[in-house]
Each structure stands twice: as C-alpha cells, then as structure tokens.
Amino acid sequence: MEQTLEFTIDGLPVTAAPGETIMAAADAAGIYIPRLCAMKGLSPFGACRLCTVLVDGRSQSACTQPAAAGMVVENDTEQLQGFRKNLIDMLFVEGNHFCMACEKSGNCELQALAYRFGILAPKYQYQFPQREIDASHPDVLLDRNRCILCARCVRASQELDGKEIAGFVGRGGEKHLAASSGCGFVGTDVAADDAALAACPVGALLRKRVGFSTPIGQRKYDHQPIGCEKELRPEKSSTTSDVQKGVAS
Amino acid sequence: MSKARMATVSLAGCFGCHMSLLDIDERILQLVELVEFDRSPINDFKSFTGRCAVGLIEGGCCNEENVHVLRSFREHCDVLVSIGDCAIMGGLPAYRNFVPLKECMEEAYLNGPTVYNPSGELPKDREVPLLLNKVYPCHEVVKIDYYLPGCPPPADTLWAALTALLTDQPVELPYELIKYD
Ligand code: SF4
Ligand code: SF4
Ligand code: FES
Numbered sequence: 198m199e200q201t202l203e204f205t206i207d208g209l210p211v212t213a214a215p216g217e218t219i220m221a222a223a224d225a226a227g228i229y230i231p232r233l234c235a236m237k238g239l240s241p242f243g244a245c246r247l248c249t250v251l252v253d254g255r256s257q258s259a260c261t262q263p264a265a266a267g268m269v270v271e272n273d274t275e276q277l278q279g280f281r282k283n284l285i286d287m288l289f290v291e292g293n294h295f296c297m298a299c300e301k302s303g304n305c306e307l308q309a310l311a312y313r314f315g316i317l318a319p320k321y322q323y324q325f326p327q328r329e330i331d332a333s334h335p336d337v338l339l340d341r342n343r344c345i346l347c348a349r350c351v352r353a354s355q356e357l358d359g360k361e362i363a364g365f366v367g368r369g370g371e372k373h374l375a376a377s378s379g380c381g382f383v384g385t386d387v388a389a390d391d392a393a394l395a396a397c398p399v400g401a402l403l404r405k406r407v408g409f410s411t412p413i414g415q416r417k418y419d420h421q422p423i424g425c426e427k428e429l430r431p432e433k434s435s436t437t438s439d440v441q442k443g444v445a446s
Numbered sequence: 447m448s449k450a451r452m453a454t455v456s457l458a459g460c461f462g463c464h465m466s467l468l469d470i471d472e473r474i475l476q477l478v479e480l481v482e483f484d485r486s487p488i489n490d491f492k493s494f495t496g497r498c499a500v501g502l503i504e505g506g507c508c509n510e511e512n513v514h515v516l517r518s519f520r521e522h523c524d525v526l527v528s529i530g531d532c533a534i535m536g537g538l539p540a541y542r543n544f545v546p547l548k549e550c551m552e553e554a555y556l557n558g559p560t561v562y563n564p565s566g567e568l569p570k571d572r573e574v575p576l577l578l579n580k581v582y583p584c585h586e587v588v589k590i591d592y593y594l595p596g597c598p599p600p601a602d603t604l605w606a607a608l609t610a611l612l613t614d615q616p617v618e619l620p621y622e623l624i625k626y627d
Contacts, residue, residue, distance in 0.1 A: 289535075296626035297531055297597030298538065303627065312624050317593035318534045323583060325536075325543040413627075422621055 213264035227429025300408030301400030303416025333381030459505025
C-alpha cells in the first residue's frame with residue numbers, strides 16, 4: 198500500500214502522496230488555493246506567488262512546495278487573501294488591461310480572479326507601460342500588453358507540444374516574452390492548435406480570428422467564480438463587502 | 447423629509463454609462479422617489495444648485511475642463527462614485543496614452559487618411575479645452591469613494607449600488623454584478 202502523508206489546511210485534515218505538492222493535495226481535498234501560473238499537466242513554476250500559503254508560519258508557494266507529514270498550512274486567512282488581492286491589483290496596473298476590448302474577457306483567469314476577490318478598482322496607480330505586440334504569424338498573436346509572464350505557454354510548448362516557441366528576455370521591468378526566432382512567431386514552428394496557446398490564462402497569446410465567438414452570458418466565468426469547480430468547501434470571503442472602497446488611501 | 451440630491455456627469459466617456467442608468471427601465475420611477483436630480487445631462491442642468499448626496503462620474507479626465515468639472519463634483523457631493531471603466535482606468539480614450547500628444551494631434555488634424563486641412567493649423571481656439579498629456583483615471587485626480595466597473599456597468603449594478611447608497615445601506619454586489627466589460 199502506498200504511504201500517505203497527513204497534514205492540515207486551515208485546520209481541515211488533508212492527505213497527500215509523497216512528493217505531491219500542497220496545491221495538488223488541496224485540489225484533491227476540495228480546497229481551492231488561488232493560482233495563475235500553476236496549471237494541471239505542466240511542471241510547477243512558482244512565478245506569480247498568488248498561491249502563497251503559510252506552512253508552519255512561513256510563506257511558501259503551494260504549487261511548488263511538496264506536502265510533508267504534520268505540516269500546518271494556512272490558506273484562507275484575511276492576511277493571505279489581502280496579499281493575493283494586492284498581487285492581482287499589481288498585475289492590472291503594471292500591464293495594459295482594456296477588458297472591454299479584449300477577446301479573452303469572460304474567459305480570462307486574471308479577470309476572473311479579480312471578480313472572485315470582488316475588486317472594483319485596483320488600489321495602485323496605472324502605469325500604462327509601452328509594450329510591443331507580435332502579429333507576425335498568420336494565425337497567432339502575442340499581445341504583451343496583457344502578458345503576465347506566467348510561462349504557461351513556454352512550459353506547454355516544451356512539455357506538451359515538444360517545441361520551443363518562446364522564452365523570456367530582459368530582466369526586472371524589462372522582462373518580456375519573445376518568440377524563439379529573430380523575426381517573431383512567424384519564424385517559429387508554432388501552430389494555432391498548440392497546447393501553448395490554450396495554456397495562456399489571459400488574452401496575451403491568442404489564435405487569430407476566433408475572438409468574441411462565445412456570446413456574453415455563456416462565457417466561462419460569467420456566472421461562476423473561478424475555482425468553484427474545485428471547492429467542496431467554498432472560501433469564506435468571496436463577495437465584495439469589505440472592498441467597496443477599492444482604492445486605498 | 448426632503449429628497450436626497452444626485453448629480454451625474456460624463457467626462458471623457460461615451461454616455462454609455464448614462465444609457466445604462468436609463469436601462470433600469472421602470473425602476474426609474476422608484477429612483478425619482480428617492481432622489482432629486484441636480485446637475486446632470488438627464489435634466490440638462492449645467493451647474494450645481496446645492497449640495498448633493500451622491501455624484502456619479504462617467505469617463506476619465508482627458509482635458510483641463512474635465513479636471514475642473516471633476517473638482518467641482520468633489521466639492522459639491524458627499525459621495526463620489528466612479529462609474530464605468532473610463533472613469534476607473536481611462537477606458538478606450540486611454541489608448542492614446544501610448545502615443546505622444548503631438549503625434550495624436552497630427553494624426554487627427556494633419557496626417558489622418560480622411561483629413562482635409564489645407565491651412566495645416568491645429569485647433570487653438572481658447573474655447574476649446576486644452577488636452578492633458580494623457581487620460582487620467584478619476585481617482586488619480588480627486589478622492590473617489592466608490593467604484594462600479596463595467597463598460598458600461600450593468601443597469602442592475604447601478605441600481606443595486608444607488609439604492610444602497612441612497613438608503614444608507616452597505617453596497618454589497620453579488621458576483622454576477624461585477625463585470626469589466
Ligand atoms: S487579459 Fe484578461 S484582464 Fe487583461 S484585458 Fe483581457 S480580459 Fe482583461
Ligand atoms: S503569453 Fe500568456 S501564457 Fe505566455 S507568459 Fe504571457 S501570459 Fe503567460
Ligand atoms: S500558482 Fe503558485 S506561484 Fe503561481
């Protein structure tokens with residue numbers, strides 16, 4: 198019989214197989230830990246920090262940290278949900294997210310998280326950064342205004358498509374996604390039905406000419422918050438009450 | 447008891463948020479039971495007649511006049527609400543934030559494919575408000591108390607928030623009333 202580890206998340210008993218991450222164990226137990234860069238079927242990356250939990254009082258990313266016997270994990274606390282909300286706010290102001298004109302609206306994981314957290318306006322100042330788009334490929338568009346540097350496309354291309362279509366260039370605020378060719382995506386072997394495109398959580402890496410095909414009201418997050426499909430035990434805090442004043446002083 | 451007064455304005459917006467307000471349909475009869483409109487395009491009052499409980503701001507600030515009007519709303523209203531994505535983050539007008547103002551003007555008045563402007567002059571009449579270097583969200587200009595996102599915010603969102611504000615209840619929006627599109 199395979200050995201199982203026992204630990205707790207917010208006081209609830211959870212079991213994990215050796216080597217399994219806290220996030221995978223939480224999913225199996227019906228507990229949702231918010232996430233953006235983690236995706237089932239891809240290796241963990243630990244970029245967005247949205248899944249940060251406290252493990253025996255120390256912060257760890259749940260998508261990369263293996264579960265261990267007896268650990269005490271805190272997930273749905275006011276402090277952690279506040280940190281997550283701040284991270285979402287930062288992602289909105291550091292890019293250019295014009296949701297009203299975005300093909301991904303309604304199906305976008307970043308927007309859906311903002312809805313779930315009841316964010317009415319980000320608390321930070323909008324940066325309006327200058328970002329280039331790559332429309333070189335006949336079927337694929339990269340709009341860096343919406344890219345959150347989660348590397349899901351990079352990992353999906355390597356691990357699922359067996360390709361190497363893109364990678365990151367630059368550091369800090371200059372870091373951006375670039376096709377692995379000198380002339381943009383047209384110089385790569387990317388194809389419109391690559392898993393890499395489907396993996397993008399936002400409207401950054403897109404298949405051309407299929408936008409806005411789902412009517413409003415029938416999109417993925419129009420009626421149900423992101424993560425609710427995972428939850429047997431919904432989080433306490435999923436409506437707006439304490440965030441009406443979206444912009445802090 | 448005298449009715450609460452409410453003012454509304456469209457700054458750098460398209461009046462879509464005001465249309466959404468009219469989309470509350472017959473509930474508008476209940477609304478006029480609750481409020482008296484002060485300065486607003488709905489009654490065409492151009493200036494304030496008194497202190498207002500609530501001010502609704504559609505659109506961000508793209509020119510100096512928008513800033514003056516917004517400041518005057520802040521002075522006259524107890525609670526100021528940014529309604530719609532343009533007021534909250536600049537919205538479509540803020541697409542010009544990525545182009546230097548000079549280039550915007552030249553494209554609009556000199557180089558655009560449909561422009562006929564033999565004198566080659568840019569507008570400089572003192573009656574025309576000066577453009578700001580970029581489009582600013584309202585809360586980066588004055589203090590804003592509440593935010594109702596959407597392009598436009600759904601009529602049900604406006605209704606839920608307004609009735610709560612006007613009856614001194616906390617504004618609690620269910621999941622489906624928060625939309626950014
Ligand atoms: S990627 Fe998501 S958050 Fe960004 S503009 Fe599109 S829908 Fe909005
Ligand atoms: S293009 Fe999409 S999947 Fe790739 S890094 Fe940017 S946001 Fe992530
Ligand atoms: S989901 Fe764990 S760091 Fe992004």
